[in-house]
Amino acid sequence: MPARKTDTTAVLIAFFSFIVLGMPGALLGIVWSPHMRETFSLDLDAVGTLYLATSASYFVASFISGRLFSRYNIGWMLVAGCVLGAVALAGYALAPAWFVIVLFGLVGGFGAGILDSGMNIYFAAHFDSRLMNWLHASFGIGATIAPFIINFVLANDGSWRVGYWLVSGLYVLTAALYFITRARWLPLNTSPQHTAETGVSAPADVTTGSASTPMLSTLRLPIVWVGILLFILFAGLESGTGQWSKSIFFESRGIQEATAGSWVAFYWLSFTIGRIVFGFIVQRFKAEQLIRVCMFGALAGMALFAWNPFPESGVIALALFGFMLGPIFAMLITATQEHMGRTHAANAIGFQVAAATVGVGALPGLLGVAGVNLGLESIAVALLAFMLMMVVSYEVWARMRVSENGA
Helix, strand or coil: CCCCCHHHHHHHHHHHHHHHHHHHHHHHHHHHHHHHHCCCCCHHHHHHHHHHHHHHHHHHHHHHHHHHHHHHCCCHHHHHHHHHHHHHHHHHHHCCHHHHHHHHHHHHHHHHHHHHHHHHHHHHHHHHHHHHHHHHHHHHHHHHHHHHHHHHHHHCCCCCHHHHHHHHHHHHCCCHHHHCHHHHCCCCCCCCCCCCCCCCCCHHHHHCCCCCCCCHHHHHHHHHHHHHHHHHHHHHHHHHHHHHHHHHHHHHCCCCHHHHHHHHHHHHHHHHHHHHHHHHHHHHHHHHHHHHHHHHHHHHHHHHHHHHHCCCCHHHHHHHHHHCCCHHHHHHHHHHHHHHHHHHHHHHHHHHHHHHHHHHHHHHHHHHHHHHHCCCCCHHHHHHHHHHHHHHHHHHHHCCCCCCCCC
């Protein structure tokens, strides 16, 4: 049977949905302090409760997404994820009190978890790694656009609530696109053969190889726990830097608010560019070599951020850090398949993605506690410490490997 051509319309809609998916987190990093925080008269570290709420529901959605997408119509599931996101962000915009935002955070986290995990599962089942890389780059595009939009709104005396209305509207548009094309989204058990011409591939290595492996069997392997730590640190560094760097620039280092917000946008831009650039070169080098280059490059960027020898060093540091940090996630996933073998790869990758939600939920909140009790500059030092821990953890993980028979 001839291979089916890639559904370009479906791919473009997926890319657009990931652009929208990347916007709320970056938006929060800009509006939290001082705007949203002052609206509800909150301490600096109160944002941790929102991170915990969204991450908890995101974790649950990620955990059950494989079963949901295998059991129910994929198009309808994607519509549901977008509708939940739209409702949550509209709730943010209307919220009269902080606890209302936290409650809507549970809704938004679940919707984002369905959309994020489901689309990753779908792309792994039906498309090649090239399109998967562009999918994740789309997330970075959204995270880059959001700060520019909200900075423009705030600079023109607009409310932080306007930003959430705008992104809620984009979620509605995305839901409509998924609804219109719901019949185009193939079941996960449809696995066309890969060809260079069509760009379609079957997920043999990560779906069939470990379907019968008990999760507890995988969890007994030390390499899995080192990998879990790696992804907690990665996600915490990514989100923690995006969340707190504007506060550090504006409230601690005296950078003008509009400039500080723009510097955060450049962080997300460099993060996205890094993913795009390394997507072109990743097949020419060993993944472990590129990961090591990115690790030490990101460490250098974060060291410069914490040192802050001159005012403009902040934007240089974030640009270097983002460019080097961005590609690590996808390359670690690829390396995990090589290190774990078919027996444990799917379980291990699932644990790592779930661990990333823990990092997003826990580390930014902990950084906020440090900022309240030790000053905002302590956040930069803590980020540097987390980055150093990540480098060490990777070097340990890179020396570990599971044989194909699972031993």
